[in-house]
Amino acid sequence: MAVAEKRIILKYADEPGYTPDITCYMKHGGYQMLKKALGMKPEDIGNEVADSGVRGRGGAGFPMGMKMRFLDRKSGKPVYLVCNADESEPGTFKDRQIIHKDPHQLIEGLMITAYAIQAAQAFIYIRGEMYQGARMLETAIEEARAKGFTGANIGGSNYSCEIVVHRGAGAYICGEETGLLESLEGKRPYPRIKPPFFPAVLGLYQCPTLVNNVETICNVKHIVDMGGKEYAKIGRPNNTGTRIWSVSGHVKRPGYYEFECGALTYGELIYDVCGGIRDGHKLKAVIPGGSSSKILRAGERFKGKNKDGSEFDWGIEDIPLDFDGPMAAGSMSGSGAVIVMDDSTDMVEAMANINAFYAHESCGQCTPCREGSLWLRKITSRMCAGGARVEDADLLKSVADQMAGRTICAFGEAASWPVQSFIAKFKDEFVAKAQQAGNASNASTGRGFRLIG
Amino acid sequence: MSLELKPETLKKIDAIIPKYPVMRSAVLPLLHLIQEEKGYICKSAIEWVADKLGLQPINVFEVVTFYPMFRQEPIGKIHIKVCRTLSCALAGSYQTRDILMEKLACAENGTSPYGQFTVEFVECLANCGKGPVVQVDETMHEGITPEKAAAFADEIKKQATAR
Numbered sequence: 099m100a101v102a103e104k105r106i107i108l109k110y111a112d113e114p115g116y117t118p119d120i121t122c123y124m125k126h127g128g129y130q131m132l133k134k135a136l137g138m139k140p141e142d143i144g145n146e147v148a149d150s151g152v153r154g155r156g157g158a159g160f161p162m163g164m165k166m167r168f169l170d171r172k173s174g175k176p177v178y179l180v181c182n183a184d185e186s187e188p189g190t191f192k193d194r195q196i197i198h199k200d201p202h203q204l205i206e207g208l209m210i211t212a213y214a215i216q217a218a219q220a221f222i223y224i225r226g227e228m229y230q231g232a233r234m235l236e237t238a239i240e241e242a243r244a245k246g247f248t249g250a251n252i253g254g255s256n257y258s259c260e261i262v263v264h265r266g267a268g269a270y271i272c273g274e275e276t277g278l279l280e281s282l283e284g285k286r287p288y289p290r291i292k293p294p295f296f297p298a299v300l301g302l303y304q305c306p307t308l309v310n311n312v313e314t315i316c317n318v319k320h321i322v323d324m325g326g327k328e329y330a331k332i333g334r335p336n337n338t339g340t341r342i343w344s345v346s347g348h349v350k351r352p353g354y355y356e357f358e359c360g361a362l363t364y365g366e367l368i369y370d371v372c373g374g375i376r377d378g379h380k381l382k383a384v385i386p387g388g389s390s391s392k393i394l395r396a397g398e399r400f401k402g403k404n405k406d407g408s409e410f411d412w413g414i415e416d417i418p419l420d421f422d423g424p425m426a427a428g429s430m431s432g433s434g435a436v437i438v439m440d441d442s443t444d445m446v447e448a449m450a451n452i453n454a455f456y457a458h459e460s461c462g463q464c465t466p467c468r469e470g471s472l473w474l475r476k477i478t479s480r481m482c483a484g485g486a487r488v489e490d491a492d493l494l495k496s497v498a499d500q501m502a503g504r505t506i507c508a509f510g511e512a513a514s515w516p517v518q519s520f521i522a523k524f525k526d527e528f529v530a531k532a533q534q535a536g537n538a539s540n541a542s543t544g545r546g547f548r549l550i551g
Numbered sequence: 552m553s554l555e556l557k558p559e560t561l562k563k564i565d566a567i568i569p570k571y572p573v574m575r576s577a578v579l580p581l582l583h584l585i586q587e588e589k590g591y592i593c594k595s596a597i598e599w600v601a602d603k604l605g606l607q608p609i610n611v612f613e614v615v616t617f618y619p620m621f622r623q624e625p626i627g628k629i630h631i632k633v634c635r636t637l638s639c640a641l642a643g644s645y646q647t648r649d650i651l652m653e654k655l656a657c658a659e660n661g662t663s664p665y666g667q668f669t670v671e672f673v674e675c676l677a678n679c680g681k682g683p684v685v686q687v688d689e690t691m692h693e694g695i696t697p698e699k700a701a702a703f704a705d706e707i708k709k710q711a712t713a714r
């Protein structure tokens with residue numbers, strides 16, 4: 099039997115009759131937590147967030163409370179709050195649900211967080227293609243302003259804060275937080291080098307800045323509601339709260355699902371929650387946390403030691419669905435985007451598809467990333483279209499190895515991890531594909547689709 | 552630097568700039584507004600934005616050339632963006648794109664002969680569970696499988712004649 103969803107963030111999102119306007123939101127208890135927060139000392143809210151153990155939902159899983167503490171208070175410069183709504187990691191479609199179905203929850207989370215860090219101003223950086231989402235947020239902000247929940251003297255207090263919705267324009271690298279800040283400053287989104295440009299110290303306009311993902315910020319509302327310690331009881335240690343998983347690919351019921359962290363495994367997610375693999379096919383591989391995370395192969399075993407010294411020996415199906423589970427299996431939960439592939443998938447084409455993404459999206463600042471991502475695309479393209487050499491599988495890995503760890507931002511890793519893991523786990527397919535000269539695209543199975551060209 | 556903008560656009564521009572602590576931040580929103588009105592960003596628009604925000608034209612030009620959504624040439628009246636990325640590709644987006652291109656007479660990332668349509672491949676549109684996804688101007692359409700693509704193209708053609 100499938101484990102039941104535990105919906106905290108998406109509690110009302112799909113309830114029949116629930117609408118995104120402020121009247122409906124307030125009928126469901128909306129803005130009560132902002133009122134509660136305004137009665138607390140700002141630093142106490144920070145402490146609750148720290149106690150909750152909530153980790154970032156945007157990709158890196160960094161504890162939010164710690165980031166709040168890192169904010170440079172001594173400089174005396176204004177502090178900014180930036181919500182990362184760029185949602186562009188392939189496979190991810192959770193923030194869209196929140197923005198479209200419950201925008202006021204984000205506004206409330208944002209205003210509580212802004213008050214907690216005494217932000218001078220808050221920004222929502224939303225990807226340019228989300229026209230409707232941007233309009234809905236603008237409307238929600240105006241509704242909230244009319245009720246005194248944003249703008250001047252929020253909730254009758256002496257704290258004031260404006261929210262600006264800032265639209266991107268189609269570049270993936272704007273999701274990287276320092277690239278995002280450059281973009282918000284009206285420039286090309288070239289990520290900044292760290293150190294010294296940690297957002298908490300030298301962020302937006304060189305002022306201390308807190309950058310968090312949409313889902314992370316929504317959690318703050320619930321932390322204020324429950325109290326940090328109570329919130330920390332949800333999930334398991336170091337993996338607190340719920341997470342929204344975006345599942346796509348070859349399952350019968352793709353979609354977004356919110357679960358208590360660690361309450362189920364990847365196997366239960368795929369087979370019970372999502373109805374399993376399409377009929378007539380078997381699982382081949384899973385990308386556990388967005389296209390940047392390392393792929394897991396069906397039948398592969400993941401062995402290691404737990405913190406308590408006990409040993410684990412998992413297949414994909416056994417990996418706990420949380421932050422630490424995929425990490426222990428040598429990958430990561432990233433943005434919570436699970437991409438499932440069945441036996442109709444040509445792994446070289448899948449790789450070529452991913453490589454084309456990173457080649458298109460590299461900002462071009464660092465030579466290893468700019469040139470490397472183009473080479474990765476070139477090599478997998480010729481493996482599929484003809485003209486490849488047998489050594490190309492090794493060459494592919496060698497290019498990826500020379501990118502990771504040698505770049506300004508984590509895009510270098512994001513582009514090389516998929517390659518390293520595909521080659522480690524499916525090398526024979528790459529060698530075979532390279533050997534077939536001028537091979538026709540995906541002749542494989544009935545419903546296998548072309549993934550390239 | 553002659554750029555004629557509608558009064559509504561100018562009003563929006565003047566409302567947006569003071570929202571930012573630093574004027575330069577308004578480059579992207581201004582470019583979006585101008586592109587919405589004009590269909591693309593021309594050279595005089597770049598100079599106009601630079602002048603408006605106290606920047607050099609190069610500061611605006613480098614933004615226009617970096618971001619995929621900004622363009623310097625007009626495109627078709629109806630802009631069709633098909634998601635190219637993995638989850639949509641696993642659901643058939645390459646075939647969908649090919650069918651749309653053929654039915655709407657567009658070359659790869661190109662515009663149809665009478666300037667009605669542009670079919671473009673774009674990267675992940677953050678709706679991967681409902682692939683293949685196709686965004687027509689500002690509206691998202693889900694599950695446009697290769698089987699449905701031809702009928703979908705006919706719908707778009709009808710929209711074009713209705714305009």
Ligand SMILES: Cc1cc2nc3c(=O)[nH]c(=O)nc-3n(C[C@H](O)[C@H](O)[C@H](O)COP(=O)(O)O)c2cc1C
Nearest residue numbers: 154155156157182185186273274275310311314508
């Ligand atoms: C190449 C790259 C792309 C990223 N894209 C996103 C994104 O689309 N959305 C997001 O929330 N975080 C993204 N991140 C992570 C952000 O840099 C940052 O860690 C995050 O916004 C912090 O928020 P969190 O702690 O709440 O997760 C990306 C990181 C990298 C390296």
Ligand code: SF4
Nearest residue numbers: 461463464467505507
């Ligand atoms: S790693 Fe790539 S995306 Fe990141 S700054 Fe360097 S070139 Fe740009």
Ligand code: FES
Nearest residue numbers: 634639676678679
């Ligand atoms: S892969 Fe197409 S919307 Fe994400």
